[in-house]
Amino acid sequence: MQIVSTTIDTATAKQLVDEYIGGYFNQRINEAAQLGLSYVRLWQSIENLILAGGKRLRPYMLLATYQAYNPEAKLSDIMPAAVAHELIHSAMLIHDDIIDRDTMRYGVKNINGQYNEHYSPFISDANERAHMSLSVALLAGDALIADAHMLLRKINRPTELINQAEAILNKEIFEVIGGELLDVEVAFLPKGAISLDTIAIYKTASYSFVGPLTTGAVLAQAPENDIAILKKLSIIVGVGYQLRDDLIGVFGNPAITGKSNASDIKEGKRTYLVEMFEQCASEEQLERFAAVFHHPTASNDDLEMVRGLLTKTGARAAVEQLVEEKRLRAVSMVSSLSLNEDAKQLYFVLIEQSLNREM
Amino acid sequence: MQIVSTTIDTATAKQLVDEYIGGYFNQRINEAAQLGLSYVRLWQSIENLILAGGKRLRPYMLLATYQAYNPEAKLSDIMPAAVAHELIHSAMLIHDDIIDRDTMRYGVKNINGQYNEHYSPFISDANERAHMSLSVALLAGDALIADAHMLLRKINRPTELINQAEAILNKEIFEVIGGELLDVEVAFLPKGAISLDTIAIYKTASYSFVGPLTTGAVLAQAPENDIAILKKLSIIVGVGYQLRDDLIGVFGNPAITGKSNASDIKEGKRTYLVEMFEQCASEEQLERFAAVFHHPTASNDDLEMVRGLLTKTGARAAVEQLVEEKRLRAVSMVSSLSLNEDAKQLYFVLIEQSLNREM
Numbered sequence: 001m002q003i004v005s006t007t008i009d010t011a012t013a014k015q016l017v018d019e020y021i022g023g024y025f026n027q028r029i030n031e032a033a034q035l036g037l038s039y040v041r042l043w044q045s046i047e048n049l050i051l052a053g054g055k056r057l058r059p060y061m062l063l064a065t066y067q068a069y070n071p072e073a074k075l076s077d078i079m080p081a082a083v084a085h086e087l088i089h090s091a092m093l094i095h096d097d098i099i100d101r102d103t104m105r106y107g108v109k110n111i112n113g114q115y116n117e118h119y120s121p122f123i124s125d126a127n128e129r130a131h132m133s134l135s136v137a138l139l140a141g142d143a144l145i146a147d148a149h150m151l152l153r154k155i156n157r158p159t160e161l162i163n164q165a166e167a168i169l170n171k172e173i174f175e176v177i178g179g180e181l182l183d184v185e186v187a188f189l190p191k192g193a194i195s196l197d198t199i200a201i202y203k204t205a206s207y208s209f210v211g212p213l214t215t216g217a218v219l220a221q222a223p224e225n226d227i228a229i230l231k232k233l234s235i236i237v238g239v240g241y242q243l244r245d246d247l248i249g250v251f252g253n254p255a256i257t258g259k260s261n262a263s264d265i266k267e268g269k270r271t272y273l274v275e276m277f278e279q280c281a282s283e284e285q286l287e288r289f290a291a292v293f294h295h296p297t298a299s300n301d302d303l304e305m306v307r308g309l310l311t312k313t314g315a316r317a318a319v320e321q322l323v324e325e326k327r328l329r330a331v332s333m334v335s336s337l338s339l340n341e342d343a344k345q346l347y348f349v350l351i352e353q354s355l356n357r358e359m
Numbered sequence: 360m361q362i363v364s365t366t367i368d369t370a371t372a373k374q375l376v377d378e379y380i381g382g383y384f385n386q387r388i389n390e391a392a393q394l395g396l397s398y399v400r401l402w403q404s405i406e407n408l409i410l411a412g413g414k415r416l417r418p419y420m421l422l423a424t425y426q427a428y429n430p431e432a433k434l435s436d437i438m439p440a441a442v443a444h445e446l447i448h449s450a451m452l453i454h455d456d457i458i459d460r461d462t463m464r465y466g467v468k469n470i471n472g473q474y475n476e477h478y479s480p481f482i483s484d485a486n487e488r489a490h491m492s493l494s495v496a497l498l499a500g501d502a503l504i505a506d507a508h509m510l511l512r513k514i515n516r517p518t519e520l521i522n523q524a525e526a527i528l529n530k531e532i533f534e535v536i537g538g539e540l541l542d543v544e545v546a547f548l549p550k551g552a553i554s555l556d557t558i559a560i561y562k563t564a565s566y567s568f569v570g571p572l573t574t575g576a577v578l579a580q581a582p583e584n585d586i587a588i589l590k591k592l593s594i595i596v597g598v599g600y601q602l603r604d605d606l607i608g609v610f611g612n613p614a615i616t617g618k619s620n621a622s623d624i625k626e627g628k629r630t631y632l633v634e635m636f637e638q639c640a641s642e643e644q645l646e647r648f649a650a651v652f653h654h655p656t657a658s659n660d661d662l663e664m665v666r667g668l669l670t671k672t673g674a675r676a677a678v679e680q681l682v683e684e685k686r687l688r689a690v691s692m693v694s695s696l697s698l699n700e701d702a703k704q705l706y707f708v709l710i711e712q713s714l715n716r717e718m
Contacts, residue, residue: 153526
């Protein structure tokens with residue numbers, strides 16, 4: 001994201017956040033030593049994972065919003081709130097990886113993966129070892145959920161504002177858990193039982209956009225009207241981000257996006273793009289699609305054929321159109337914020353980065 | 360537990376706590392309806408599980424301690440703190456059941472179990488269904504961990520005391536997660552790598568005794584010296600409780616204790632009793648023990664033989680002696696509390712109930 005004149009840039013935010021995270025893990029590792037080396041290893045595993053990747057965009061959005069509404073304020077006052085959002089994000093990724101049975105994240109072994117390796121001399125049965133590794137990842141996520149709350153108490157703002165920040169965090173967690181549940185069930189419940197829009201709002205928009213932006217604004221005592229606008233804006237941008245992500249997962253160039261453009265189709269991921277296709281396609285097109293979708297062994301030619309179908313039926317264009325509508329709505333909402341034009345740049349850039357990501 | 364004159368009795372505590380829990384779930388179920396019926400079902404499953412059992416001893420200990428140090432105070436002021444401890448307990452049980460692959464709790468289906476049934480029309484493969492059910496139980500526990508923190512903010516006491524209560528809760532969670540980790544690993548890491556005493560302190564004593572007692576005392580602004588005594592007392596009682604529980608798991612009468620006296624031996628649970636045996640037994644006794652211990656198909660005669668070995672070698676007597684020492688130490692500590700004799704009864708009863716449970 002380009003540097004915006006009046007608020008912190010992403011690189012500086014990441015550096016400050018990572019410094020704070022380093023201090024937090026130092027403390028936890030020291031405390032874990034009281035329980036024994038096993039516990040030290042768990043905290044080191046979590047630190048390894050978190051520092052291996054992640055752009056800290058949630059903390060960045062929180063810090064930048066705080067600064068936009070409170071330009072003279074010290075970011076260190078609210079750094080614990082920013083880091084709390086990163087911990088919740090990490091906890092959700094760790095638990096999501098359990099649900100998805102993944103062993104990698106950010107190109108390195110996740111908690112599951114690290115413990116599968118660590119336990120291999122002690123547990124020969126692969127299923128048993130996978131279960132024990134999963135159990136440790138479960139505990140790791142639990143610890144981070146608890147610590148996110150603890151960090152909020154270290155915010156240097158009036159108690160009333162900290163309590164509001166905690167209420168927002170609690171709502172985010174309640175919503176992302178609901179979103180995760182729906183995302184688990186959409187894979188096997190009857191078609192139409194669960195709305196993909198609801199999943200996007202609750203699994204993606206809530207804790208990744210609404211939480212960081214409104215927390216930053218609340219802690220800066222932004223006008224109520226602005227907080228309400230930021231909330232609506234975040235939902236629109238979050239849902240649009242998910243739609244764009246679905247497009248990237250099929251049509252993106254992996255060299256640019258860093259994301260596979262094959263696995264969504266091979267794994268049969270139900271997206272709005274797929275739903276649009278099903279509404280527009282002929283019987284014959286549906287059959288050709290079904291022969292490839294959700295087939296892990298699909299060839300590159302198969303995938304190219306499916307991309308062709310998604311394009312030809314107009315499903316791709318319909319999703320692109322929807323993202324564009326969201327982009328325009330979001331841009332017009334930024335205009336209503338009580339910020340000066342310089343500070344508004346922050347949100348214009350955020351919208352472009354989220355809804356117009358290069359693919 | 361018998362009624363103690365100056366503080367609340369267990370039955371009244373359970374009733375008040377369950378009323379509060381009912382209101383909490385009503386609210387969550389209403390909010391979940393915004394996300395859809397799937398999420399409503401999850402919250403109903405959690406409520407079903409929690410209301411199916413549990414004696415609410417942690418909330419009771421917290422409420423009674425608060426009252427002992429603050430006899431005129433309204434319990435409703437701190438009810439959210441008591442319920443927060445029950446939610447953390449429930450979260451830990453739900454996640455512990457994932458680790459142990461259990462589907463029952465309190466004689467009813469746990470979250471795992473309820474979802475395994477619910478998903479059976481949609482997922483035919485038993486392994487796949489077990490994984491999806493486990494994933495939902497994972498999310499359920501996460502939600503309760505977050506909500507325990509949220510509840511603390513509803514305590515009607517000065518912010519400084521609420522923050523202290525949150526620091527205690529955070530420490531409990533940090534410690535119980537460490538204790539759970541050690542408990543996972545003790546099953547397969549080399550003997551002696553992990554101290555059973557450490558597991559008992561961190562898995563049992565910390566969140567089940569130290570947390571509730573010290574939270575009640577802190578919220579009542581008990582003298583610092585009393586809080587320090589209660590903390591030490593809790594660790595002693597918690598570890599003694601675990602030792603007594605280990606004895607019950609082998610020598611108890613299931614009709615009295617409600618707990619199997621066979622599964623610990625069949626599952627090969629490493630307890631202090633087993634460690635004592637290994638230190639005292641002859642080669643021949645060790646061999647006979649090993650032929651039954653950790654053999655799920657052991658007969659009643661086999662189990663009786665193992666009980667005989669544990670008794671004959673003096674292992675049982677050694678553990679009983681250790682519990683008795685802890686009981687005496689705990690009783691003498693109560694004498695140093697600044698409470699009047701009536702209020703002290705609370706702790707004398709707690710010690711008897713924990714360390715002298717009928718078996």
